[in-house]
Amino acid sequence: APASTTTPSRMPLSQVDAIRTTDHARFLTMLDALHRDIDALSPQDRRYLRFLDGWQANYEGRYSDAMAALQEVLAGGQQDALGVRATAMLMNTLTGQGKYAEAYAMATRAADTLPSVTDPTARFVLLANLSQMLTFAGQPQIAMTYADMMLKATPKGVSRCEAMVQKVVALEGARQLMASSPELLDTIDVCKTNGQPIFSNTMSLILVDRLLEENRLDEALATLRRITPSIEAARYFPHLIDLSSARARIFEAMGNKPEARKAALETVAMNHPGDTNEALRFAYRVLYSIEKAQGHYADALLYYENYVVQDQGYLRDANVRTAAYEAASQHFRAEKLETEGLSKENRILRLQQALDAKAVETGRLYITVMAILLASIAFWMVRIKRSQLRFKWLSSCDSLTGIFNHQHFMGESGRALRALEKRAGEGCLIFLDLDHFKQVNDSHGHAVGDAVLKHAVAICKGQLRKADLLGRLGGEEFGMFLMDAPRLQGTVVADRIRLSLAASPLIVDDVVVSISASIGLACTDTIGYDLQRLFRGSDAALYLAKRTGRNRVVVDGDDRSAATPFPAHTRPVDSTTA
Numbered sequence: 001a002p003a004s005t006t007t008p009s010r011m012p013l014s015q016v017d018a019i020r021t022t023d024h025a026r027f028l029t030m031l032d033a034l035h036r037d038i039d040a041l042s043p044q045d046r047r048y049l050r051f052l053d054g055w056q057a058n059y060e061g062r063y064s065d066a067m068a069a070l071q072e073v074l075a076g077g078q079q080d081a082l083g084v085r086a087t088a089m090l091m092n093t094l095t096g097q098g099k100y101a102e103a104y105a106m107a108t109r110a111a112d113t114l115p116s117v118t119d120p121t122a123r124f125v126l127l128a129n130l131s132q133m134l135t136f137a138g139q140p141q142i143a144m145t146y147a148d149m150m151l152k153a154t155p156k157g158v159s160r161c162e163a164m165v166q167k168v169v170a171l172e173g174a175r176q177l178m179a180s181s182p183e184l185l186d187t188i189d190v191c192k193t194n195g196q197p198i199f200s201n202t203m204s205l206i207l208v209d210r211l212l213e214e215n216r217l218d219e220a221l222a223t224l225r226r227i228t229p230s231i232e233a234a235r236y237f238p239h240l241i242d243l244s245s246a247r248a249r250i251f252e253a254m255g256n257k258p259e260a261r262k263a264a265l266e267t268v269a270m271n272h273p274g275d276t277n278e279a280l281r282f283a284y285r286v287l288y289s290i291e292k293a294q295g296h297y298a299d300a301l302l303y304y305e306n307y308v309v310q311d312q313g314y315l316r317d318a319n320v321r322t323a324a325y326e327a328a329s330q331h332f333r334a335e336k337l338e339t340e341g342l343s344k345e346n347r348i349l350r351l352q353q354a355l356d357a358k359a360v361e362t363g364r365l366y367i368t369v370m371a372i373l374l375a376s377i378a379f380w381m382v383r384i385k386r387s388q389l390r391f392k393w394l395s396s397c398d399s400l401t402g403i404f405n406h407q408h409f410m411g412e413s414g415r416a417l418r419a420l421e422k423r424a425g426e427g428c429l430i431f432l433d434l435d436h437f438k439q440v441n442d443s444h445g446h447a448v449g450d451a452v453l454k455h456a457v458a459i460c461k462g463q464l465r466k467a468d469l470l471g472r473l474g475g476e477e478f479g480m481f482l483m484d485a486p487r488l489q490g491t492v493v494a495d496r497i498r499l500s501l502a503a504s505p506l507i508v509d510d511v512v513v514s515i516s517a518s519i520g521l522a523c524t525d526t527i528g529y530d531l532q533r534l535f536r537g538s539d540a541a542l543y544l545a546k547r548t549g550r551n552r553v554v555v556d557g558d559d560r561s562a563a564t565p566f567p568a569h570t571r572p573v574d575s576t577t578a
């Protein structure tokens with residue numbers, strides 16, 4: 001069978017990923033095989049491989065390598081599941097390098113993106129790292145919240161072990177854990193059952209620590225012995241130094257100085273010069289107390305100095321971590337405040353703009369309302385004026401013919417007379433009465449009578465000038481005042497009207513209604529400018545015109561009738577045409 005089908009590199013990377021902690025030895029083999037076969041990998045798989053490289057480097061404490069690999073994964077700016085996991089791990093790596101401020105700043109930003117991370121695995125890993133970092137930063141309460149979120153968000157097929165571990169670590173950070181705490185014991189069981197030796201070992205080391213604190217030394221030693229093969233197999237560096245350091249402390253507490261010394265020296269040997277960690281601190285303290293008890297003061301002093309360095313280093317590190325967290329969170333808070341401030345400013349600005357817009361709108365509205373108001377006022381003014389004029393017209397005009405009524409005609413005539421008087425002008429007052437009008441009404445009906453009245457008015461108007469006045473004095477009697485008209489001119493106009501009327505019968509529905517009128521005339525030259533006297537003069541002349549045969553003009557003051565021919569048909573004759 002071709003060997004290629006069974007080559008480890010043909011194993012899907014997700015599967016390799018899955019055995020990272022469960023079968024670390026096999027994971028390493030796979031990782032090697034993948035690197036050998038790297039040319040055959042797709043760009044996505046190569047990126048995935050870099051992520052696994054980063055993880056492994058982190059695992060071994062090669063933090064610079066881990067940083068480089070993870071940064072490569074994140075280089076494309078992809079916010080996919082792998083990107084989120086790489087971010088989470090980079091946070092951890094930064095912590096490992098002591099770059100706490102950077103790590104926490106990254107964590108805070110990552111926490112901010114948490115709601116948008118939907119990939120279950122990515123979300124889970126991010127929560128795990130956040131929880132772990134916050135415990136490390138001395139914020140176990142927040143870490144516990146994330147751990148609880150993890151428990152709820154554990155993806156299908158993933159054991160509850162990891163989430164439970166974070167919870168225990170946070171409880172330990174909060175000093176709320178005892179050797180008998182069910183959280184601790186359950187987690188050890190769950191992790192062991194689910195084949196998560198690294199996590200179960202971490203939990204067991206914590207249990208050893210608790211037992212030691214509670215002076216349950218036999219149990220502590222038994223637990224330590226039980227987990228030693230697993231820790232040595234996994235070769236996880238932090239566990240290795242913790243193991244020997246714990247052994248040193250247990251033997252010291254038991255009074256087994258040689259074993260304690262041996263274990264403590266082993267711990268020191270495992271570390272590199274310049275390293276600072278809790279395991280070393282314990283180891284130097286054990287060595288110092290043993291040497292001191294045995295009277296080896298020179299050695300004791302040396303160990304004590306190392307212990308102080310470790311203690312200070314450890315304390316400094318812890319302080320630095322807390323300070324870094326504080327700084328990061330302060331910085332983030334400030335950033336947030338700034339953003340909020342900006343958005344508040346923006347809100348105010350937007351509000352201002354909205355207000356301005358509203359003001360413009362209100363202004364426009366105001367103008368519109370004013371315009372409408374003015375327009376309606378103007379409209380009403382026009383209407384009022386019109387109705388006023390109409391009332392005035394109604395009160396001054398005859399409703400049938402539209403010319404001045406008696407009263408208004410007299411008033412206007414009086415005014416005209418005064419004007420004439422002022423400039424010594426001349427004028428004539430004409431009274432016109434239709435002849436036998438009763439007969440028209442009787443023969444043709446009142447409506448035709450009305451039509452004849454209107455017809456007569458139209459004819460009169462046609463003979464008058466603009467400045468002349470025309471009014472209905474009542475019934476079929478009309479008055480005319482001729483401005484700037486001497487007696488002769490007045491007589492001519494009056495006779496022209498008489499002739500026009502006589503020559504213009506009204507034709508309504510094939511009925512011809514002949515018209516004639518008697519006219520009396522009085523002028524200012526003989527009577528003067530007194531209206532009443534003119535009135536009486538015209539009236540007398542009209543009476544004379546009627547009495548002397550109708551269809552004629554009589555001029556007041558003239559002894560004879562107006563020099564107008566009196567045709568045979570002076571009496572109006574009604575004739576009906578076929």
Ligand SMILES: Nc1nc2c(ncn2[C@@H]2O[C@H](COP(=O)(O)OP(=O)(O)OP(=O)(O)O)[C@@H](O)[C@H]2O)c(=O)[nH]1
Nearest residue numbers: 433434435436437438439441446447449450475476
């Ligand atoms: N159709 C109509 N008839 C009117 C109106 N005002 C008055 N009359 C009529 O005019 C007639 C006037 O008649 P009279 O005063 O006897 O005068 P006449 O018939 O014209 O006779 P003379 O004036 O003597 O030529 C009456 O029958 C009135 O009813 C009107 O507005 N319309």
